[in-house]
Amino acid sequence: MGTGCSAHSSVHVQSPQDNARKGIRKKLSIEDQTNQRRKLIFQNEMLASSFVEFSSPRNGRHIKWRRGEIIGEGAYAKVYQCINLNNGELMAAKSFYLGDDPKKIEKEFENMKKEVSLLRNLDHPNIVHYYQTDLSSDMYTIDVLLEYVPGGSLKTILQKYRTLEVEIIRNYAKQLLEGLSYLHANFIVHRDLKSANVLITSQGVVKLTDFGSSIKFNESDVALSKSLRGSPYWMAPEVVLRYGHSFAADIWSFGCVLIEMITGHPPWSNFSKETRAVLNLISKENSLPTIPNTEVELKDIITACICRNPKLRPTTDEILAMPFFQFSLEGK
């Protein structure tokens, strides 16, 4: 009495057997759901074949791993730190959330496919290293396992340190060009070069990442792509105007990253925060980003990279041969 616990209510107290039964029911329903998702994914020929194609690990040995904290988020995916359960190595997992809508599942598979089909064939010290792709056991995410880069992105470095010294810019820019030169030699245009896609190790090594917008041209036929790819502030005029773009579009974006490293912000950002307005600014005839005040040899590179005519922009190797890179890193 007085406890408010009536005989009636006690009827509803769950017995251990009830709990066990419920537990089994719950477990079964999760299993059922997973089975349904398995069917959804593996009965779709395109999804099944792309998963089978991309799930083989790069060095033939499947890595077992466990997810840790979130370390980054872009427009398409969330990136987590994770640990290799075979040897304790830290790695990064770029997770594409599939959701329930079959159309979204196809779209996410497409995104993953684009990224992995390029990354798994790349091998360069200035390109993030790819390990393997896994479908989670509940079939809700696809995880692309990558080398973990502890310093995070150049964007976060710029948020922390605001602007960078010319010596740091020389070091980062040289490595970025070496990574880009390797990509271009392999007929790949990155198409989304910006500080958020440039990672920095704790030793100051640059690793280019995020190949979700990249395109690989046919070696015998470097056609021009007309699709609108990239992030507005870093986009070359020929990309915005859909004139057809190629390797030189990355060179324009590289010039924009130099501006970011000098000022802490991408070009045009003090004019507008609105995508359409930025695209209008870039498409306007003769409009050019403001060249920041810095060493003349660095200004020369920026001027050459943000030339509106893509045919007149230098290649990565031509930029590396410019006077700015002729000083030794310790020198001067």
Ligand SMILES: Nc1ncnc2c1ncn2[C@@H]1O[C@H](COP(=O)(O)OP(=O)(O)O)[C@@H](O)[C@H]1O
């Ligand atoms: N390998 C990695 N190591 C450390 N941080 C990473 C790694 N890959 C991505 N990140 C972080 O996650 C962010 C988003 O990753 P990204 O591949 O660019 O995804 P999205 O395609 O969604 O833009 C990056 O800007 C960076 O801060």
Ligand SMILES: [Mg+2]
């Ligand atoms: Mg990104």
